[in-house]
Amino acid sequence: MKFYRKQPIEAEQFDGSDEMVDKYELIDAGTMLGTHHSPELYLTGSGKVDVGDWIATGVNGEHWLIADDVFKQTYAELPVIPKAVADWIEKCKHDGTSVGDMLCYERQPEKVRDWIELTPGTYDFNQRRYAEHQDLVARAWLDGYTVEEDK
Structure with missing residues (x-):
């Protein structure tokens, strides 16, 4: 099968x-x-x-x-991600970067790192948010995504 x-x-x-x-x-x-x-x-x-x-x-x-x-x-809805994260995914795909390297903290632009790991408004590191956003970015890489509307 x-x-x-x-x-x-x-x-x-x-x-x-x-x-x-x-x-x-x-x-x-x-x-x-x-x-x-x-x-x-x-x-x-x-x-x-x-x-x-x-x-x-x-x-x-x-x-x-x-x-x-x-x-x-x-089915699940496509992940909604900020434009900076979408741009990072597209750049990595264009450059032939692996998904693992795309998720590597040291390689990510500051806006991407901040969105993945920091709680908005407090700028405190949040382990749960970090894990959830890493998963979300990986899903966006694999399945596609919707870009978050400007607020």
Whole structure:
């Protein structure tokens, strides 16, 4: 048996809005049967859509449903990191630096080191924060990331 890792996925949680019904071309069950309007909506080829389900989009624009409980067990949001950390990751990847060297304290720019290890406002070293942010940066390197909005 072979095991494969999950790739990042583009998905949106269905909120029942008309905008999402139109965006994903959801079909009213009554219209499908030629009778009357029904509160039940369907995604072509995937089945009934309930509020809270996730609609995933594939690389070729195809859509499929994922139940909320399955989605939450299977996927995690991409890490959100500051621009300085994102720039550091991209520089290291461009330069052929290993993930281990990218995480090396002595090699990191000061802004990256400070974000990883210091509690904002107090500038105290926090071991738990350090470990969590090291993991977050490694995940961002491997899975991708979202850059934190300026405050």
